[in-house]
Amino acid sequence: MIGKGHAVSGTRVSISYGWNQDKEAEVVLREHLAGDTPAEIAEEFRIIQSQNERCIKNTLSFILSPTIEDGKDLSKKELEDLAKRFLKEMNLQNNQSIGFVHRDKAHTHVHIYTNRIGFDGKAYNDSFIGKRSQIAADNVAKELGLTRVREVQKERLNELKHLRQEIKNIHDRVLQSRPRSMDEYISKMKAQKVDVIPTINKANQLQGFRVEYKGVNLKASEVHRSMNGNRLIPTISQNQGLRRLMEAPKDLQVLNKTVQLSGNLSTKIAKEILKGIVKTVRDTGIGMGY
Structure with missing residues (x-):
């Protein structure tokens, strides 16, 4: 499984992409949120983000991509578990998060959007977040017995x-x-x-x-x-x-x-x-x- 992550400023636009029905999107994770639309979720993020207006890129965007073979066998419940384990690895389990599975192009992958601002008003440190996302995803893959990063890369290079x-x-x-x-x-x-x-x-x-x-x-x-x-x-x-x-x-x-x-x-x-x-x-x- 491969993990990617970066900080973004367009919360509502990002969540709308995640909720894209053209990609057969389905909510697989919801942490500390009640809204039922991208606009409602974005507003809940904004309320917390208003405590720290100095932080511009105040939403974290992650993509978790299991291999095609692993992904096709993962249930909604298993994808929820995968997403929660990832957030725990990133020490973001207490922040607001929404996650969607996309099954388009026969390649199952999960988009997670997490409020970078915690309930205490502090901004999560996003230094080297791309590399840290890779390591966290690899740790989760190891825990769950999924194909790991090096194996994914080896498979791609062989193709x-x-x-x-x-x-x-x-x-x-x-x-x-x-x-x-x-x-x-x-x-x-x-x-x-x-x-x-x-x-x-x-x-x-x-x-x-x-x-x-x-x-x-x-x-x-x-x-x-x-x-x-x-x-x-x-x-x-x-x-x-x-x-x-x-x-x-x-x-x-x-x-x-x-x-x-x-x-x-x-x-x-x-x-x-x-x-x-x-x-x-x-x-x-x-x-x-x-």
């Missing part, structure tokens, strides 16, 4: 096996042309219908890459480990000169602008470079005192 191989083949051909910069690599991949998308954080640090091909968006590492930023960057940097790269670059030109490398990416590149140096020493005997 995309042939598409991933297509991308890898294109990547290999582009590398054979020895691109001398990341921008040249990105341009050549784009010419083959593969969009390489740098992941750059708010601090202007490059964290890695994603690829988009035939409507599917994946982490580069999910396609193949050779497409990891820590392997790709040294490979392309090596094409700029005849000497082996000896240390991780501090910055990089990507999409015609200079970005710093994140600490995590720099460390991984340094390890890859060291592994290459060690391999060279082993293969050639250079520096071993022979």
Whole structure:
């Protein structure tokens, strides 16, 4: 099961989406609420939210997605239990919440909308809420014997096996042309219908890459480990000169602008470079005192 979560400001709009009858919506959770329409629920949220007007994104939106196989066998009562366990994992069991199951597209998933403002007027801390939602959903899946996050990801990647191989083949051909910069690599991949998308954080640090091909968006590492930023960057940097790269670059030109490398990416590149140096020493005997 996969969990997603973020804070939103449009309470009534969000709840109206959850209650969408076109998606065969059914209420599976109701905590500290009495209303029977999106407008009534939103008004109950608003009354509590009025105690803390400084908080703008005052509603929490979650999606719990069991696998297709798990979801089709879950009853309304079981989905209620799943939602309640999730809220407890997130320490939100005492806040107002409404949950809906959508069974459209043969993929059962639950939308939960929770008042970020508690009855004491305090706003729930939403730091890293996306990651925390993933962990909470994984814990609930473990408790209930459902397929867990890594198994879901493995299943998805297996379904995309042939598409991933297509991308890898294109990547290999582009590398054979020895691109001398990341921008040249990105341009050549784009010419083959593969969009390489740098992941750059708010601090202007490059964290890695994603690829988009035939409507599917994946982490580069999910396609193949050779497409990891820590392997790709040294490979392309090596094409700029005849000497082996000896240390991780501090910055990089990507999409015609200079970005710093994140600490995590720099460390991984340094390890890859060291592994290459060690391999060279082993293969050639250079520096071993022979």
